[in-house]
Amino acid sequence: MILLFRLLSRLPLGGLHALGAVLGWLAWLLSPTYRRHLRENMVLALGEDGMRRVRPAAIAHAGRASLEVARIWLRPLEEATALVVKVSGWELVAAATKTGKGIVYLTPHLGCFEVTAQYLSERAPITVLYRPPKQAWLQTLIESGRARAQLRIAAADLAGVRALLKALRRGETVGMLPDQAPRAGEGRWLNFFGRPAYTMTLAARLTESGATTIMVWAERLAGGAGYHFHLQQPTQAIQGTTEERAQQISHEIEHLIRQCPEQYLWGYNRYKRPRGVEPPPERI
Secondary structure, eight states: HHHHHHHHTTSSSHHHHHHHHHHHHHHHHHHHHHHHHHHHHHHHHHHHHHHHHHHHHHHHHHHHHHHHHHHHHSSOHHHTTTTEEEEHHHHHHHHHHHHTOEEEEEOOOSOHHHHHHHHTTTTTTTEEEEEEOOOOOOHHHHHHOOOOOTTTEEEEHHHHHHHHHHHHTTTTTTOOOOOSSSOTTTTTEEETTTTEEEEEEEHHHHHHHTTTTEEEEEEEOOGOOEEEEEOOSSSSOOOOSSSHHHHHHHHHHHHHHHHHHGBBBBBTTTTTTOOOOOOOOOOO
């Protein structure tokens, strides 16, 4: 698999996206479970009409997301970040940097979430949380592809959490995928598009440090033209208790997804009940 990814990394981004679109449709055709999750999640968030309108593009974009990582992980950093051809909202980073209190970047499974930390690491040190995969070959790819000169990766465990907190105390930046389903004891049942979803509280706890919170996502441009890097401040200040902050972050993620629903990973089983977690409440 590593050899295959190395071969794929030599293809232009447009070629990877074309192959990825085919792969996305194959996955949808061959997996009834994937089709069910994708449809249920999209209907919940977008309604029946919205699901029918967005679904074809969402299927193709999911496949593109799976292959574009080859070029981002296995090419030199300057080549990977050169794929970002437009940036909106960098003034937020400039203002936050002046405070010296660090930045918490929150990136949902929207667009090309793998290029965001790579791009940010060229400008300042960043520590990114990740969940180690079960496959050894994929772990090797992640360690070689994500860990760059100023990009440190921290496993989703107690040591990793400490690494994030230490980075913020140094006035540095941290990043994570806040819509990733956590393990038992690491989350709360909160509202996500009108349905209870077991939601991580770590992102909320990090915002309690006084660091600036910035929402980040990289829009995939048509024809392999690259990515539009979006940095946005939350629509409302993240404040209150840890649970209130976590709920606010979920609403902010919803806000981003509505901007570009075709590039969200709708097939991800966001509403699953992790082992050892109590059943979700009927209403939140």
